[in-house]
Amino acid sequence: MAQLTVGSAIAKARDLLIASGVPAQEAETTARCIVASDRWGIGSHGLMRLPFYLARLQAGGIKASAKLKVVTDLPSLVIFDGDDGLGHWQLQKGAEVAAERAQKNGIAAVGIGRSNHCGALGIYVWPMINKGLVGIAFSTGPAVMPPWGGNSTLLSTSPIAAGIPTDPPTVIDLATSAVARGKIQAKAQAGAELEPGWAFTKDGAPTTDAKEALAGMLAPLGGVKGYAIAVLVESLTGMLIGPTLAKNIPDMFAADQDRKSQEISHFIIAIDAAKLSVDGENSRTTDFAEYVAGAGGRLPGSNRVNPESLNGDDEITITDQVADQLAQWSSKLGI
């Protein structure tokens, strides 16, 4: 494992993106969003992904010079065409626009189509939290789950994130699959059985055999209810925004598909929390946080630091493999 500071990690990621043709500001935002995920301890969505973004930038699957193009502009709804650009800066920008419109109109949403993977979705509810708003975000990706009872994959891990301006802030960030594929891989390597409800065989039968599951499909969290939630996520992204369903989204880890754009879509809602109160009272956020602590629980994500004000001196850990890959890309791009 290698340790580095948040500040140096952001600088390294930014420089690699700039050397790949990404404009400075978009590179800086993207680098910060990537490293925030590592700072949150979600290495799977942080710097580990950067070599794959760089490969796709080089092959053309991600367009370095992409601009956000306004397709629809209603008072409370803006739809952008992402022009095959990086998901991180596009979703950050989308969240800022949604927040601004929500402050005027009470609620607002931004959809971004033809974009790319955005890392940890929970990052993008912080522009709302930081303005005292509620943020809810949805995204899509390659299909890994079948419809309930079905025998082929149609739904992505169908992530949902939400931020609520409690103290500390509540950050919800979850995939609608029961577990991540990595957890099944770990069980397979350990020769262990899966818990019931994690996965299906390739024909759609429930299985607790890790190897069958790896050749098969992920299961939705909580059974058929999770399937229904995943359908909502796919509806608000690939189906209604588009331009494509999860079914057609190529795997970002498959090098032979690096030239193929992913055409991922994101949807983000901002709600002015302070305007919701029926009685002018806003102290219930404090009450609820206290009750949760008093019952021996904790608010979701309350250990996630604010990605819009990271401390550059904090340390993050990456694997030696990721450190090597980044070093190779640095020399390849002449940094």
Added chain:
Amino acid sequence: MAQLTVGSAIAKARDLLIASGVPAQEAETTARCIVASDRWGIGSHGLMRLPFYLARLQAGGIKASAKLKVVTDLPSLVIFDGDDGLGHWQLQKGAEVAAERAQKNGIAAVGIGRSNHCGALGIYVWPMINKGLVGIAFSTGPAVMPPWGGNSTLLSTSPIAAGIPTDPPTVIDLATSAVARGKIQAKAQAGAELEPGWAFTKDGAPTTDAKEALAGMLAPLGGVKGYAIAVLVESLTGMLIGPTLAKNIPDMFAADQDRKSQEISHFIIAIDAAKLSVDGENSRTTDFAEYVAGAGGRLPGSNRVNPESLNGDDEITITDQVADQLAQWSSKLGI
């Protein structure tokens, strides 16, 4: 079991509500929403509840003459004070207002505080579906789930409903608890064990003992992820709208609390589905429905008939107990 037509059931429910002091139009809407639940096969949220609404109307816990009062009116967000009225007509009205605003602004939301139980939440996404919009609804109720790892109840079953204008329409309608309390009662009566993940003891330990579970607490669907989703629901209802948290909401089945208003809150979002498309293409809804069927699955709720155009000649079934209770109320109210 007793059979009756949808038309006669609506007339009976309406007459009982009118005899309890509810104005004719609100009584008609409420009766239709109640019976739609029975028509959907969700008897637990249909006529079975009517005797309890009537008891609360008589005792004062529900106010028959309630009006919706505008508290906040922003272009895309309206907050109503429900004045302790019946949840059904209030949420139906709220959904209609949200749909109208969304058609102007792209997205809109309505919050209703100080209201009451609304039956099956999925009923109220139909005003959106019928206009080609997406609807998402949240509601709250008495606390039955602890925070994750906690030892006392803070969260309601935290229902979420969503409607998507696919063909047939997608209707999502679920509680965020793993199972309903009724399912645990049935297991207890049968002397059977629960499945893991359904319930906690009163101290918050996971249990598969149905009797311990009945004295204990419901568990969220899919573990900690379901808890996070339930926190989002409570945030958008009891916490931010108010006037009260789930923790303080009295049980509608407890006769000794019939005089105490429940102060339930609802939140509903409408999104103009046709405006979301990044490429002007709207055929992906058809594609998705076909792919789901082709994979051997089905869209959530695709068997739920449109509650805004029920067929009065269709038949529904209620238990003899419910039929008796309604007959007693009819004679009590002089119908």
